[in-house]
Amino acid sequence: MAKTYAQINEKIRKGDAVVLTADEMIGYVEKHGVKKAAKEVDVVTTGTFGAMCSSGAWLNFGHAEPPIKFQKVWLNDVEAYTGVAAVDAYIGATQLSETEGFEYGGGHVIEDLVKGEEIELRATSNGTDCYPRKKIKTQFTLQDLNQAWLLNPRNAYQNYAAATNSSDKTIYTYMGKLLPNYGNVTYTTSSQLSPLINDPYLETIGFGTRIFLAGAQGFVIGAGTQHNTEVPRKNGVPLGGAGTLAVKCDLKKADAKYIKGGVFEKYGVSLYMGIGIPIPILNEEMAKRTAIKDEQIFTKVLDYSIPSRSRAGIKEVNYAQLRSGKIELSGKEVRTSSLAPLETAREIADVLKKWIQKGEFELTEPLEKYQKSTFKPLKHDVQYVKDVMGKAVTTGHESTVDQVSKLLIGRGVNHIPLIKDGRLDGIVTSWDVAKAVAEGKKKLEDVAVRTVITAQPNETLGIVAERLRKNGISALPVVDGHGRVLGIITSEDVARFVNKK
């Protein structure tokens, strides 16, 4: 039996609505089945609390006397964007302080505003006939502003990849501190409690959906930036970042408990944002989807030491595994850490539940649903190894030093990859051969290098140039995923291309 938004709201107004959190819905469906759940349960509340960098606030300061048209504006030394009329400015969460660097930024300004603290406003201008003032410095609090809208272009990512680091040094990322040699794994979603995981096809969420945002009642104002509906799914849920929300609320009504600045060492600052979305249980399908459990929700573990936008997934894991505190990676036990506080996500789902039970929050049917959408990479001049690499001259281990020296001279190359059973199994250079002659060695195995540093065809030239430099070598065999040699890229190839540009 299907329900409508109007019927659910009628029950909310009468105080009769049955509201469960997404955590509670799991147990309910297990006990009573999907059919009964669809009939009895009206709303399932979700929650998430995590660092959401694509966040910020539009602020209107009112006019000074004489008035100024801001051309540059700083709030506690954090620059805000003011490329609109006179005294509006957007303070972005990740903007860094010009005096405190990574330790303070836009996210902290917003936290301090919500806490009611005084903020220093500093602005400059060229001065015009209508706005004669050239600079101003004053103090203000959130309540002094005319408008303060929290307006976030991309929040509440539907799932997100977990992170690890295969390299031999610690790296610092927006996924936190990642220790060398798969030293740890970090992940960031409220999984079975997460809004867009409980409505994975966004059937009830769209423009106009009323939500819990940073402790206030706010709205979804459309699909977020980078919204992607085309990510492969498992159990209905995309395997990694996919759907996103653009959201808005009155910052003056926000609660400091659900909006806090954060620092990610050597990456920058961000803003912890609390979001809760009510899912109306319109039919059995929604009942089934909101009962999804951590063990049914999968994500990929990505290696963040790969300096590319397309990092390979090392492993697929579910959130029950991640939340257990350890997973198995590359043959060893690796400890896992969440970056998104689950305790606060639960609290948000609970607060939203109470609002609805008390009749303080009614559901809205989206005015416009989400459209199909993909996330394209930036169009720019990027050169790949496969475009520049040359043909490799190869041989096998059975060759002698004498034969290899003839091959080097005859073919005019300095590097010869060694092949065994069709796969790369070493490399010999003109230097190795010169050394063999000097030391009187005849057998190739005495001089060949067995551990070879390689390149892949889809790597960029910049990455490969850095690898050549770091290892102090002059060529890399290009191999496919099976170790088959596709070509060779030398420092001359890279230099030639750079010079051409």
Next chain:
Amino acid sequence: MTKKYLIKLGGEQLGEPIIADCILATGVRVNILRADADGRILIRFPKEHDTAVLKFLKGKGVEVSEQKNVVKHDPDRCVNCGACIALCPTKAFSFDKDRKLVYDEEKCVLCGICIDACPRRALSKPEF
């Protein structure tokens, strides 16, 4: 609470197997929690053996002091994200059943690996 002691070895002592000698002489299972190249060693042992171990070390002219310092956790700043949990080599951090962060100070060896990983700057490190 079992105490932790900080030993500072200097000069000639740096080449001596002092902890090994201490264990052999006292029969106490001294646990080395941390050892730095500058000669500072953090140790712990069952508290009923305080007298024996300290007497031995002092007898060898080793500088020993109780180490009370630990990484400080500010629960007011903490958001219970758990970023510190998987980093700590001695597993001093964990979640309780409500996913609130629990910090067992006794396990802290002041390595400081957690400090810069805390997005809320809720952890701070006194001198080792």
